[in-house]
Amino acid sequence: MSSRKPVPPLILWLTALTAAAPVLVVAAVAATRFGGVSLAVAYDLLTWTVARGLGWVALAAAVAVGVLALRDLRRRGVFALIALALAGGTVGVFQFQAYRLAQPNPRDVSTNVGEAPRFNALADLHPGAADVQGAPACPGAQAVPSQMLAQQAVSALVDAGFPVARAATFEVEGVHEGAWFGFPYDAVVRIRPGRTDVRVVARDPRPDGGAACRLTAKIVANLEAQR
Structure with a gap:
């Protein structure tokens, strides 16, 4: 029998949480383009309020995965890398876009x-x-x-x-x-x-x-x- 311990469910759940914001944005886009959902709901609420907030929650979850992964980097390290990449990328994209939208560009x-x-x-x-x-x-x-x-x-x-x-x-x-x-x-x-x-x-x-x-x-x- 194998003596290898399974990856703790907490790490799996926290890693999955880091993908929640991008998934929600994709769902909001689909709801707007194909479901007739208004921009006030899909863009203003789901994307810039809920998904953006989830991005920061995901970043905290990614840090937690990184800490938990220190106990067994060989088996858990990949989850830490995935979580940090997803959460960091999400927050980075939101921050970059927020900066662009704050500029006084003419319409x-x-x-x-x-x-x-x-x-x-x-x-x-x-x-x-x-x-x-x-x-x-x-x-x-x-x-x-x-x-x-x-x-x-x-x-x-x-x-x-x-x-x-x-x-x-x-x-x-x-x-x-x-x-x-x-x-x-x-x-x-x-x-x-x-x-x-x-x-x-x-x-x-x-x-x-x-x-x-x-x-x-x-x-x-x-x-x-x-x-």
């Missing part, structure tokens, strides 16, 4: 602040441009000094993750949904002689961590690549 970005492109098909969602910002708040928000073709604008939007909502000779609009919770962003590309401008606006009022700026820069880069 209405344009390559032409003085005369921002206006929406047509999506005009009811964005009737004005009072809060529009560009460079230097968003360094990538630079106008393309060329009259692009509508087909090129369509390609630039699609490649940036914006399915086209409306395409005309001198104006193309698209809608983007975030990969996780599906936060929507609307974009318009305006084409004029010698200049093509881009505008991206977040529909949701929550801080976006600079997503509008990054999406604008991506569309501009796609247009520049076609010049």
Whole structure:
């Protein structure tokens, strides 16, 4: 008969606890995208309140696993490594994202602040441009000094993750949904002689961590690549 003792159930339970926060976030994403659960519940409550709190609980559990593992590192050490990796990674991601969301990033970005492109098909969602910002708040928000073709604008939007909502000779609009919770962003590309401008606006009022700026820069880069 083997003389090896089984791993204590407490270590197994504490290690499993360190995975609770990521699992809850995935469940919240699924509930939002496929279950129709509101962002107030899935994002604000389940993710940023419950899961974030669980992350700190998991970190304490991981430390406890590490202490218990000291008695038999050969058999228990792997559980300590898994627990610390899961808990540390979870807390690290939440802290990093919280820092990004705390930055004063604009949610209405344009390559032409003085005369921002206006929406047509999506005009009811964005009737004005009072809060529009560009460079230097968003360094990538630079106008393309060329009259692009509508087909090129369509390609630039699609490649940036914006399915086209409306395409005309001198104006193309698209809608983007975030990969996780599906936060929507609307974009318009305006084409004029010698200049093509881009505008991206977040529909949701929550801080976006600079997503509008990054999406604008991506569309501009796609247009520049076609010049």
